[in-house]
Amino acid sequence: MAERVPNTSLEQLFRETEWTLRQFAQQVNKLCTERGTPKAYSPQAAWAWLNGTVPPLPIRRLIVEALARRLGRALTLEDAGFPRPEGSANARPGSDVVDDLVDLGRAYVSASRRHVVGAGLFSVALAVPGWQDVVGRAYAVQSNPHAAIGQAEVDSVEAMIDRLQEIDGAFGGQYARPMASAFLVSTVAPYLRASAPDHIRKAMLSSAAMVCYFTGWMAMDEGLHRLAQRYYIKGLELAGAADDHMTYCHVLRGISVQAANLGHGAHAARYANAAADAAPSSTPYMRAFMAGQQAHGYAMTGAKTNALHSLCETERAIDQANSSTGAATGGYSVSTLAYHTAQVRYELGDVKGSVQSLQDHFRLRGEKDSHRSGLIFGGLLAERQLEVGHLDAACATWSGVLDSYPAMHSGRVDDRVRSVVTCLAPYRKNATARHTHERARALLRQKSA
Numbered sequence: 001m002a003e004r005v006p007n008t009s010l011e012q013l014f015r016e017t018e019w020t021l022r023q024f025a026q027q028v029n030k031l032c033t034e035r036g037t038p039k040a041y042s043p044q045a046a047w048a049w050l051n052g053t054v055p056p057l058p059i060r061r062l063i064v065e066a067l068a069r070r071l072g073r074a075l076t077l078e079d080a081g082f083p084r085p086e087g088s089a090n091a092r093p094g095s096d097v098v099d100d101l102v103d104l105g106r107a108y109v110s111a112s113r114r115h116v117v118g119a120g121l122f123s124v125a126l127a128v129p130g131w132q133d134v135v136g137r138a139y140a141v142q143s144n145p146h147a148a149i150g151q152a153e154v155d156s157v158e159a160m161i162d163r164l165q166e167i168d169g170a171f172g173g174q175y176a177r178p179m180a181s182a183f184l185v186s187t188v189a190p191y192l193r194a195s196a197p198d199h200i201r202k203a204m205l206s207s208a209a210m211v212c213y214f215t216g217w218m219a220m221d222e223g224l225h226r227l228a229q230r231y232y233i234k235g236l237e238l239a240g241a242a243d244d245h246m247t248y249c250h251v252l253r254g255i256s257v258q259a260a261n262l263g264h265g266a267h268a269a270r271y272a273n274a275a276a277d278a279a280p281s282s283t284p285y286m287r288a289f290m291a292g293q294q295a296h297g298y299a300m301t302g303a304k305t306n307a308l309h310s311l312c313e314t315e316r317a318i319d320q321a322n323s324s325t326g327a328a329t330g331g332y333s334v335s336t337l338a339y340h341t342a343q344v345r346y347e348l349g350d351v352k353g354s355v356q357s358l359q360d361h362f363r364l365r366g367e368k369d370s371h372r373s374g375l376i377f378g379g380l381l382a383e384r385q386l387e388v389g390h391l392d393a394a395c396a397t398w399s400g401v402l403d404s405y406p407a408m409h410s411g412r413v414d415d416r417v418r419s420v421v422t423c424l425a426p427y428r429k430n431a432t433a434r435h436t437h438e439r440a441r442a443l444l445r446q447k448s449a
Contacts, residue, residue, distance in 0.1 A: 134240025265300025379416025
């Protein structure tokens with residue numbers, strides 16, 4: 001039997017964490033639980049990893065994730081001294097982008113419970129490619145000489161993006177994401193293989209990048225965070241292949257939103273800053289779109305001056321956009337600004353100000369604001385109303401959320417309804433609070449049945 005060789009790369013990272021062996025094993029166990037596959041690794045198991053034992057691939061990935069979260073930087077399996085898995089799509093230089101899309105889509109159109117559980121773990125170890133890493137990247141795409149596309153096919157994909165967005169906003173990512181995944185496999189992938197003039201090919205690549213972005217957004221809403229990250233990375237790569245800088249920045253901002261939603265403030269700020277720095281356009285709308293997310297990311301890290309500066313920049317940009325077009329465009333509006341203001345205020349400790357800004361958001365909401373966001377932000381408003389001692393107001397706000405909850409299929413909305421149960425548990429002696437608490441519990445039981 002060959003003698004095991006100590007994993008010096010893993011040991012170096014371990015020493016950098018300043019963990020004990022017990023803490024190392026506990027962090028990996030924590031990620032196993034987060035992934036939905038609880039384990040009970042001991043300090044002896046951690047010692048074995050350092051001394052050359054190679055655990056199964058899923059555990060190797062969780063070890064790397066635990067280290068990356070502790071050290072605050074992206075790491076790869078190779079960085080930790082682990083072998084690269086054979087057949088890794090992300091490690092195939094010159095791989096066929098269409099094959100990658102088809103593999104990704106087919107795996108999750110009718111995902112088994114095992115697939116879904118594995119897709120739920122957000123990874124801070126994810127290597128997000130910069131613009132120079134993807135711009136003009138040449139993919140080996142096996143073309144179909146018997147098929148051709150033109151502007152009509154590009155227009156049809158863009159129209160479908162609009163429809164998928166509407167379905168997602170009205171009913172949630174759990175409802176819409178399988179449709180988007182199937183659309184990528186059945187329609188977009190064949191279009192990418194078809195013959196086309198160069199300008200049509202690039203337009204289709206850009207449209208495909210946006211489909212990946214919205215599919216990733218839907219997966220994030222489901223709670224399938226690793227899957228969302230995979231779609232986002234594919235969106236970045238497709239935008240680069242299309243030489244579409246704007247779409248690249250749009251997707252990168254989406255990665256920041258995902259990190260912020262999960263409480264990873266440093267990563268949210270880093271991705272928001274990268275998106276803003278890479279943005280080729282200085283239109284008022286684009287400045288507002290980027291600066292609002294930067295403000296939220298900065299506030300999460302306690303960078304008050306930067307957060308307030310970015311928020312002021314967002315306000316100025318919105319004013320410019322409204323004065324030049326008569327209305328906000330592209331999905332960023334005064335209601336979105338009010339939401340970002342609420343988030344900044346909350347992260348900086350101004351809970352009452354956050355409540356006021358969320359109320360401003362609901363006063364300013366327009367027809368294009370999604371039904372799902374109304375439920376999510378309503379849940380946040382109720383939680384913060386309770387936090388400042390307004391129990392009756394919180395229950396009234398939650399009641400409005402619960403009225404619309406049965407028709408919504410969204411992991412993020414599910415989380416907000418679960419918080420009703422948690423937040424109101426200490427107040428069940430109050431009749432209104434008890435009624436709202438029990439109603440939320442009953443609706444959650446119906447959803448899980």
